[in-house]
Structure formats: structure tokens, C-alpha cells
Amino acid sequence: MCLKILVTRPDADQKQTIGLLSGLGIEAVSSPVMEAIKLPFMLPDRASELPWQAMVVTSRNALRMLESEQLAQLRSVALYCVGAQTETLARSLGFDTIGETSPDVAHLTDRLLDLFSPDAGPILYLTAKHRSGKLAQALDVDGFDYTLIESYEMVALSSLTEEAVAAIQTKRLDGVLLYSSRTSQLLLTLFEKHDLADDMQHVTFYCLSDAVASPLKPTGYPLVVSAAPNEQSLLACVKKDHN
The missing domain is CATH 3.40.50.10090 (Rossmann fold)
Known part of the structure; x- marks a missing residue:
């Protein structure tokens, strides 16, 4: 059977x-x-400021919520993500540089802290409304300048x-x-x-x-x-x- x-x-x-x-x-x-519901959000205008040193996503859903104009702004930013499937989607959306793909959020957090300096520019973190919060907490502790955007919500x-x-x-x-x-x-x-x-x-x-x-x-x-x-x-x- x-x-x-x-x-x-x-x-x-x-x-x-x-x-x-x-x-x-x-x-x-x-x-x-659950189902993923897009939340309204805008990307910060960084034309006159330091460029993003990295973009972080822990789920494919964060990438799915980006509009075509937003994708055009972000494709050249080095992407750090969780999961091979997230990487595959990112490449299909035209992201030029996949900095690293981690197996889980804990590993990604450790790698971000190892690879980047708080003085080198801000980090863009696209995430869900409901999340563990550990990645952002680690960035806070190490003094990183980052922008956290809740781009979607997982609704029961x-x-x-x-x-x-x-x-x-x-x-x-x-x-x-x-x-x-x-x-x-x-x-x-x-x-x-x-x-x-x-x-x-x-x-x-x-x-x-x-x-x-x-x-x-x-x-x-x-x-x-x-x-x-x-x-x-x-x-x-x-x-x-x-x-």
C-alpha cells in the first residue's frame, strides 16, 4: 500500500x-x-548614503513579495540567504551576487557577523512579521546599522x-x-x-x-x-x- x-x-x-x-x-x-500575505512596504532611498553592504532573506517568501521596480534596485546587492531553494529563486529573479547560502538562520547569523563590519555600511533584512528575532538581535549587539522590513505575514x-x-x-x-x-x-x-x-x-x-x-x-x-x-x-x- x-x-x-x-x-x-x-x-x-x-x-x-x-x-x-x-x-x-x-x-x-x-x-x-498558513498562507503568505504581502504587507505594504517601501525600500529606503539610499541614493545619497552608503550603499547596502548586504541583503538578507531567510525565506523565499521575502523575495516573492518584491515588485519589479524593487527587484531592479536590489539585484546588484550581495544576497545572503537561508536554503538552496531560496538561492535558486534569487538566481531566477536575476540577483547577480549570492554571497552565501546557509542551512539555517543560526548559521547565517554567524556568517554575517564573521564577514561584515558595522562600519562598512548598512544591511537590508527582508523578513516576515512573525520571526524568532535572533538574527536582528545579533546585529544589534554587534552594532550594525540595518534596516528591517516586514514584507509579508504568514496567516493561519x-x-x-x-x-x-x-x-x-x-x-x-x-x-x-x-x-x-x-x-x-x-x-x-x-x-x-x-x-x-x-x-x-x-x-x-x-x-x-x-x-x-x-x-x-x-x-x-x-x-x-x-x-x-x-x-x-x-x-x-x-x-x-x-x-
């Missing part, structure tokens, strides 16, 4: 994950728990898809892929809303990191944490469990 894995990523990110699962012979059950959806509910109720779901701690928290709320919490006891939750797994630990659900915080490693966990 074909494995069924719940994919909770936003619609814009689902296609690639579903394709990767299909390549492993696994059926994806789609049920995003109010329900699971009918397909997901049916798969859970009929015990046909084998696992769940989770990429953020907020997704984990929201998913628990949706399980309660649909009266599905008890039905998830046999389902394995594949988590991108310990932080992602943390909200689920009190539930007693089976948890598997990826060896590295990237999708390739996460899917390797699924494949290993079901070989």
Missing part, C-alpha cells in the same frame, strides 16, 4: 515537496496551515482540507512533514478543532529541527527530527523509516 504523508507547507512551496515525495513512491496529502488557515481530515479519520495517514515550530503549534490547534487529536497517535511527525518538534513533545506523538535542517535530510528520514 502506498504511504500517505501530510504536507503542511503553504501552497507556493507545496509543488516541489509533493514532487519529491512522488519520486520516492509516496502519496502526498495536501493541507497548508482556519481548517484542514477535507482530504486530510478523511485520511486521518480512516487511519490512512502515515506521517506529517513539519518545517516550523509555528506550523506545529497551529496543527495541534486544527487537530483539536476537527476532533482528530486521538487519531494522530499512530502517525509519525517528521520535524525539520528540535525547535519544530518542541510543541509536539507533550502530546506523545511519534517524532523524528531531521539530522540537518533541510528538506533533503527530512525526506531521507521518511525514506529510512519506510524502507
Whole structure:
């Protein structure tokens, strides 16, 4: 019988994950728990000031929110990002210089502090309304001049898809892929809303990191944490469990 894995990523990110699962012979059950909503923002005019020494993004969503005129202003700025998929999107949008691609925010933060000087110019940081805040805090501590722009908000959806509910109720779901701690928290709320919490006891939750797994630990659900915080490693966990 074909494995069924719940994919909770936003619609814009689902296609690639579903394709990767299909390549492993696994059926994806789609049920995003959040969607990215663009927030109104303007880029500062730096014509008479020091140019940006770097632009920082930790998600593809930050790049997706840029208008064509804004992209034209920023393509020549060295981009530092999290994730190979973010780098791929940046290159497709015409960014000339990808300074470095890090596996997670913690690694990116360390690299920024190693590579740049507070005296060399400002840093542009495009991010979400909801975030950990650790990157900005580190820049503050080291005295960097930076501009933080909240370009989008991840908004919680109010329900699971009918397909997901049916798969859970009929015990046909084998696992769940989770990429953020907020997704984990929201998913628990949706399980309660649909009266599905008890039905998830046999389902394995594949988590991108310990932080992602943390909200689920009190539930007693089976948890598997990826060896590295990237999708390739996460899917390797699924494949290993079901070989």
C-alpha cells in the first residue's frame, strides 16, 4: 500500500515537496496551515548614503513579495540567504551576487557577523512579521546599522482540507512533514478543532529541527527530527523509516 504523508507547507512551496515525495513512491496529502500575505512596504532611498553592504532573506517568501521596480534596485546587492531553494529563486529573479547560502538562520547569523563590519555600511533584512528575532538581535549587539522590513505575514488557515481530515479519520495517514515550530503549534490547534487529536497517535511527525518538534513533545506523538535542517535530510528520514 502506498504511504500517505501530510504536507503542511503553504501552497507556493507545496509543488516541489509533493514532487519529491512522488519520486520516492509516496502519496502526498495536501493541507497548508498558513498562507503568505504581502504587507505594504517601501525600500529606503539610499541614493545619497552608503550603499547596502548586504541583503538578507531567510525565506523565499521575502523575495516573492518584491515588485519589479524593487527587484531592479536590489539585484546588484550581495544576497545572503537561508536554503538552496531560496538561492535558486534569487538566481531566477536575476540577483547577480549570492554571497552565501546557509542551512539555517543560526548559521547565517554567524556568517554575517564573521564577514561584515558595522562600519562598512548598512544591511537590508527582508523578513516576515512573525520571526524568532535572533538574527536582528545579533546585529544589534554587534552594532550594525540595518534596516528591517516586514514584507509579508504568514496567516493561519482556519481548517484542514477535507482530504486530510478523511485520511486521518480512516487511519490512512502515515506521517506529517513539519518545517516550523509555528506550523506545529497551529496543527495541534486544527487537530483539536476537527476532533482528530486521538487519531494522530499512530502517525509519525517528521520535524525539520528540535525547535519544530518542541510543541509536539507533550502530546506523545511519534517524532523524528531531521539530522540537518533541510528538506533533503527530512525526506531521507521518511525514506529510512519506510524502507
